[in-house]
Amino acid sequence: xxxxxxxxxxxxxxxxxxxxxxxxxxxxxxxxxxxxxxxxxxxxxxxxxxxxxxxxxxxxxxxxxxxxxxxxxxxxxxxxxxxxxxxxxxxxxxxxxxxxxxxxxxxxxxxxxxxxxxxxxxxxxxxxxxxxxxxxxxxxxxxxxxxxxxxxxxxxxxxxxxxxxxxxxxxxxxxxxxxxxxxxxxxxxxxxxxxxxxxxxxxxxxxxxxxxxxxxxxxxxxxxxxxxxxxxxxxxxxxxxxxxxxxxxxxxxxxxxxxxxxxxxxxxxxxxxxxxxxxxxxxxxxxxxxxxxxxxxxxxxxxxxxxxxxxxxxxxxxxxxxxxxxxxxxxxxxxx
Amino acid sequence: xxxxxxxxxxxxxxxxxxxxxxxxxxxxxxxxxxxxxxxxxxxxxxxxxxxxxxxxxxxxxxxxxxxxxxxxxxxxxxxxxxxxxxxxxxxxxxxxxxxxxxxxxxxxxxxxxxxxxxxxxxxxxxxxxxxxxxxxxxxxxxxxxxxxxxxxxxxxxxxxxxxxxxxxxxxxxxxxxxxxxxxxxxxxxxxxxxxxxxxxxxxxxxxxxxxxxxxxxxxxxxxxxxxxxxxxxxxxxxxxxxxxxxxxxxxxxxxxxxxxxxxxxxxxxxxxxxxxxxxxxxxxxxxxxxxxxxxxxxxxxxxxxxxxxxxxxxxxxxxxxxxxxxxxxxxxxxxxxxxxxxxxxxxxxxxxxxxxxxxxxxxxxxxxxxxxxxxxxxxxxxxxxxxxxxxxxxxxxxxxxxxxxx
Numbered sequence: 151x152x153x154x155x156x157x158x159x160x161x162x163x164x165x166x167x168x169x170x171x172x173x174x175x176x177x178x179x180x181x182x183x184x185x186x187x188x189x190x191x192x193x194x195x196x197x198x199x200x201x202x203x204x205x206x207x208x209x210x211x212x213x214x215x216x217x218x219x220x221x222x223x224x225x226x227x228x229x230x231x232x233x234x235x236x237x238x239x240x241x242x243x244x245x246x247x248x249x250x251x252x253x254x255x256x257x258x259x260x261x262x263x264x265x266x267x268x269x270x271x272x273x274x275x276x277x278x279x280x281x282x283x284x285x286x287x288x289x290x291x292x293x294x295x296x297x298x299x300x301x302x303x304x305x306x307x308x309x310x311x312x313x314x315x316x317x318x319x320x321x322x323x324x325x326x327x328x329x330x331x332x333x334x335x336x337x338x339x340x341x342x343x344x345x346x347x348x349x350x351x352x353x354x355x356x357x358x359x360x361x362x363x364x365x366x367x368x369x370x371x372x373x374x375x376x377x378x379x380x381x382x383x384x385x386x387x388x389x390x391x392x393x394x395x396x397x398x399x400x401x402x403x404x405x406x407x408x409x410x411x412x413x414x415x416x417x418x419x420x421x422x423x424x425x426x427x428x429x430x431x432x433x434x435x436x437x438x439x440x441x442x443x444x445x446x447x448x449x450x451x452x453x454x455x456x457x458x459x460x461x462x463x464x465x466x467x468x469x470x471x472x473x474x475x476x477x478x479x480x481x482x483x484x485x486x
Numbered sequence: 487x488x489x490x491x492x493x494x495x496x497x498x499x500x501x502x503x504x505x506x507x508x509x510x511x512x513x514x515x516x517x518x519x520x521x522x523x524x525x526x527x528x529x530x531x532x533x534x535x536x537x538x539x540x541x542x543x544x545x546x547x548x549x550x551x552x553x554x555x556x557x558x559x560x561x562x563x564x565x566x567x568x569x570x571x572x573x574x575x576x577x578x579x580x581x582x583x584x585x586x587x588x589x590x591x592x593x594x595x596x597x598x599x600x601x602x603x604x605x606x607x608x609x610x611x612x613x614x615x616x617x618x619x620x621x622x623x624x625x626x627x628x629x630x631x632x633x634x635x636x637x638x639x640x641x642x643x644x645x646x647x648x649x650x651x652x653x654x655x656x657x658x659x660x661x662x663x664x665x666x667x668x669x670x671x672x673x674x675x676x677x678x679x680x681x682x683x684x685x686x687x688x689x690x691x692x693x694x695x696x697x698x699x700x701x702x703x704x705x706x707x708x709x710x711x712x713x714x715x716x717x718x719x720x721x722x723x724x725x726x727x728x729x730x731x732x733x734x735x736x737x738x739x740x741x742x743x744x745x746x747x748x749x750x751x752x753x754x755x756x757x758x759x760x761x762x763x764x765x766x767x768x769x770x771x772x773x774x775x776x777x778x779x780x781x782x783x784x785x786x787x788x789x790x791x792x793x794x795x796x797x798x799x800x801x802x803x804x805x806x807x808x809x810x811x812x813x814x815x816x817x818x819x820x821x822x823x824x825x826x827x828x829x830x831x832x833x834x835x836x837x838x839x840x841x842x843x844x845x846x847x848x849x850x851x852x853x854x855x856x857x858x859x860x861x862x863x864x865x866x867x868x869x870x871x872x873x874x875x876x877x878x879x880x881x882x883x884x885x886x887x888x889x890x891x892x
Contacts, residue, residue, distance in 0.1 A: 455840065
């Protein structure tokens, strides 16, 4: 690899990914707030409100509490944003290949998705407030709860692909993108995939800690929990990380289940095709975010941490395993 | 690992300042201590320097929600002390106003409770439907919150024939809405998950802690001033205290039961208002329309009086002693939350941190109404023990006997 290509891959593209994540993360946040407001019979803020919020937070004083661990407290917001952006480096955006395709696969993505939550936990513990400690404990319990169903969901898809395309690198998101799982399954496998999709959508609000799973932050219970001591720039970075993570998670879901492009249906040049696919990709993200976040967020109350553990350990895992079983039945031909 | 977690005096879950000190075992509450006294306003002190008609407006401002209950109880206390008869029509108007207040207070509570469990959609829904009753209140009295409709010996504004259709229409609106609200609050899965078997107050504890209002009724104690000591127009109406067995097979005493009680009380209030409109007799609305004349009567009056009213949160109690001067000798107001403070302790013990806001909100607390005393002695002495209080009381009695007051 030439050094300028390396430069391009290591510096320019990640910055572009950061720009993409921040721009669309905040836009989707704005749309989410506006739609939620309309569903709650409110007017809601303008769509550019999240941009204003971030701009304001970056101008505010950055307070570091006396009994915190200052370096840990200040490093975590940056690490959180970086890990959220690095998920984007492994996910296909529009019909572009993942920026780091060939250097990591779905397993890395799975770990990277967990990293922002870990940063939040460490930041929470480092801030030395009882509310943040309670929030951090809750976040840890939540992570333990959703990791397993999430892993089941992702592994099921990959396992199916590995059966159909032996010898390929099926864990690469680029590969999954170009070989839609829906084409490889029969009827019971289709049902299984729908179930897996449901499980993945259900892990979305919990991964992103949104209602009904905003337990670590729970404003009315622990006054903002993990983030209670964060202010100014640090809080702004967490806010951005949240926005980027939303886009990243939604693009993983979109890549796994809706890897289709629509450019081939239009008679356009290659560049035009990229544009159309990119717009279509944004639409897909919007649909995933709307169903996984906005819709659930306005429809339910916050639940308790023991209930979360119960639901995800028992119910979601069982549902995920049923989905996996259906896919296995489909591919090994036990029934047909 | 045990640790303490202070909630309050300023906390997003609390709408008013109060301090809970929790001793926690992980997420479980091992022990709890409640400390009041952060918003003592000295309203009674201010009242004892004013004449009863002025106090009426002060009483209205004890609570932002019970702005009918306090003047109601206060005017009953003064009427009791001075022996003033209230015209029958005024009694009916008073009851209509009190019940309108109950409707708006309970719907407001439902929204707050939903917010405490993170269900903001329901908050917006309930507060939107609450506007209808607020509109009716404004239409009848001219104001939304501080209605200023009570007067010693009656009310200040009549409900005319032309106004009645609008009230009826609002009542029909809520009757139509009842099933929808019941569906949201009693059948929603997540609300059930958060409220069923949470914050249980047993019947014994409810009796022991002298809880009042929906808090005690939800534990199966049929305690309601409107039923037990029927006053005003309630005496004509045959009111039964609402307990959760109206909907549920057995009484548990949890937050869910408190939702049931409040929801069905809204229904009961609608019935009461309709009945009052139907049977409202004609006649005067105030025993003495001329204020100077009324004040002269009150100035001459000597005696003690009490007024009890079933406010949306429970029994509100006012005591007045008139001694032939312009201002009353004593005025004592006791808001319902005062009785419900102790009930929090059995409710909260053994619950999780996540339950604190909804359990605390389930009694519909009104902290500033409750605060009647604030002890500031030296620099930081804050709590007084029972023995110290007893000593203070004995000292005061002796001092007053020496001065020939008692």
